[in-house]
Amino acid sequence: MHGRVLVIALMLPLAALPFAKKQKSPQQKEVKVQKTSLSREQELQLGKQAAADVERTLEVVHDPAVEAWLNHIGQQLAKQPQANAYPYYFKLVNDESINAFALPGGPMYVHTGLIRSADDESQVAGVLAHEMSHVALRHGAAQMGKAQTWQTIAGLAGAAAGMTGSGILTEAVQMGGGLGVGSLLSRFSRGYEQDADLNGARMMASAGYNPLDLAGFFEKLEAQMGTAASPKGLEKFFADHPAPGRRRDYIEQDITFYPKKTYNSATGEFAMVQKAVASMPPPKKKPxxxxxxxxxxxxxxxxxxxxxxxxxxxxxxxxxxxxxxxxxxxxxxxxxxxxxxxxxxxxxxxxxxxxxxxxxxxxxxxxxxxxxxxxxxxxxxxxxxxxxxxxxxxxxxxxxxxxxxxxxxxxxxxxxxxxxxxxxxxxxxxxxxxxxxxxxxxxxxxxxxxxxxxxxxxxxxx
Ligand SMILES: [Zn+2]
Structure with a gap:
């Protein structure tokens, strides 16, 4: 295709040159790391606190084989430049709803329900890469800087950093007002979504996974929304990660800029992992x-x-x-x-x-x-x-x-x-x-x- 365009351009008479110049080759979309008023140190501290909240609420399951598999994929992605060198770690959550989320600074949780509904390892890698991209591009941290609950968050972050405050009720979360983990993650803008998709696709490709599987999994889930086959938690997942248009289209476009590569990073353990996940006991109720x-x-x-x-x-x-x-x-x-x-x-x-x-x-x-x-x-x-x-x-x-x-x-x-x-x-x-x-x-x-x-x-x- 490219060769052909070049030939035509060469055959054009000199007078047509200004016109030809206008047809610039498309540029790869730039993906930005967001600016935020939180320091990297505060971001890590916040993620640590939120991780403690998560683990009081959800059951982290320990299954050596599944954990090893999850960490292997996660670390393959984490060492790519697109992961922005955060100290990521990966835990498996016993919960049948579709979800996976990464907290500011890198703690990441993957629901068993997500593994159950994926077709292959590469799709799981796609969700990890997308979620890790929200961290790498500092979306959660940037969102918090803008949040209305800033006072509360600043108080909590301050307390975490060893500053003293006055009276607990100024710093406490009023019941129902909710500074949940939710407010660190939920409802990313469509702009952030597209950036997380593109950054995630690049991260996947560098790690040796087919970036189109990221789009593939989101498409599969979107198709199940509202149907009888719709897995638990899907609406919430898409409320947090709204589709910014056709993911596949812009990822395909982005791939044209990637170096040629065979995507062969899959471990071959996915069938074993799905079987292990399917046989896990129902989740424990957590305080x-x-x-x-x-x-x-x-x-x-x-x-x-x-x-x-x-x-x-x-x-x-x-x-x-x-x-x-x-x-x-x-x-x-x-x-x-x-x-x-x-x-x-x-x-x-x-x-x-x-x-x-x-x-x-x-x-x-x-x-x-x-x-x-x-x-x-x-x-x-x-x-x-x-x-x-x-x-x-x-x-x-x-x-x-x-x-x-x-x-x-x-x-x-x-x-x-x-x-x-x-x-x-x-x-x-x-x-x-x-x-x-x-x-x-x-x-x-x-x-x-x-x-x-x-x-x-x-x-x-x-
Ligand atoms: Zn997202």
């Missing part, structure tokens, strides 16, 4: 998921003036002038009056008065209420030498068998450092659910009725 806000349904019996908080794992109501907050998505839930929680020097949060809800994961994975509770209390005591357990009794909360433990400890609250705490524990699939109700010693008799009202509003979904 981080249970602590994430759920869509609220109206509930009966909420005391007047109380506000309702519904998560995926429980519902609880609290006085209307208190605040519900988490310092990270999927983290401990705090229900506190003004000044009820303060930030520790170490960066943690100290409950002075109010309620705190979390899950404890017993070492041996014991679902037994007694065993798990005593293990939990021991772990609390190890972290707090001022703590004294007074007694533990059988109780009920949310209609479930529970244990209620009364303990005392000391806080940094100068006026009255003595603290009384009542802890309810319930054995749940995600771990040992625990609700701590606390107040300074001198305020306990005043606070107790309100704290007990909170406990009475607890409900579990099943």
């Amino acid at each position: 981080g998921a249970a602590l994430s806000a759920a869509q609220s349904k109206p509930r009966e019996g909420i005391p007047q003036g109380f506000r309702d908080l519904q998560t995926k794992g429980f519902a609880v109501a609290y006085p209307g002038d208190w605040k519900a907050a988490q310092t990270k998505s999927g983290g401990t839930v705090y229900l506190v009056p003004e000044g009820g929680a303060v930030q520790r020097q170490s960066g943690g949060v100290e409950l002075i008065a109010g309620a705190m809800i979390d899950y404890y994961e017993p070492q041996g994975g014991s679902a037994n209420l007694q065993t798990a509770t005593s293990e939990y209390l021991q772990s609390l005591q190890q972290g707090d030498r001022n703590m004294h357990v007074e007694n533990t009794q059988n109780a009920q909360i949310g209609g479930r068998p529970a244990l209620v433990t009364r303990l005392t400890t000391r806080t940094s609250f100068q006026q009255d450092p003595g603290q009384v705490v009542t802890v309810y524990t319930v054995a749940r699939e995600e771990g040992l659910w625990n609700l701590a109700l606390a107040a300074p010693q001198s305020k306990w008799s005043e606070a107790e009725p309100v704290l007990q009202q909170i406990a009475k509003t607890v409900q579990f979904p099943d």
Whole structure:
């Protein structure tokens, strides 16, 4: 083709030259690394925090053969110049929905559902290359710089970088307001999408995978959208990665600029991997998921003036002038009056008065209420030498068998450092659910009725 054009051009008379000059050969589209107000160090720190959130929420599965395979592909891609030298690592998530995502700085998660629905290794490599390109081109980081939640993010990033802040509620994530991992990744612009496709295609080709398989997999999934065959999570996947036009067309166009190459990097292990993934047990329920806000349904019996908080794992109501907050998505839930929680020097949060809800994961994975509770209390005591357990009794909360433990400890609250705490524990699939109700010693008799009202509003979904 090129040779022919050249011949025609040579045969043109001299006068036609300016016209011929106009027909410039097409240029390969430039792909830009985005500018962002986050430093590379902050970006890595942010990714690390988000990875911890992810792993509280999703089950990372360990299967040596599948992990080795995934890491092999990932590292082949990671060493290409298009990957921008981030410290990528790859983990397998037990989740049947279609997804794979990379966090700023390089942690990357691949759902088993994605591997199940791919036709071959090269298609999986295509999704990895696309997601890694969002990291390499700093799309998540750039997006955060523009986000409305910038204040919150800056606070969190600051805390991570060892800066001290004031009052946890200025830095905490207001429940439902959500600085989830989602806001680091979701809804890339179409411009970013195309750049991730092109950069990903180039990364694939350099690593020895056919770049057209990137387009092929996206096309396959797009064709299944809204049909009965549509895998779980597909709508969300495409909401996050909107099609910027015909991926295949512009990738084909881009390939014309690549050096000639045979694409033969596939390991030949894909059949084994799909088989291993198909035989994995259903995902475990994780505390981080249970602590994430759920869509609220109206509930009966909420005391007047109380506000309702519904998560995926429980519902609880609290006085209307208190605040519900988490310092990270999927983290401990705090229900506190003004000044009820303060930030520790170490960066943690100290409950002075109010309620705190979390899950404890017993070492041996014991679902037994007694065993798990005593293990939990021991772990609390190890972290707090001022703590004294007074007694533990059988109780009920949310209609479930529970244990209620009364303990005392000391806080940094100068006026009255003595603290009384009542802890309810319930054995749940995600771990040992625990609700701590606390107040300074001198305020306990005043606070107790309100704290007990909170406990009475607890409900579990099943
Ligand atoms: Zn994308």
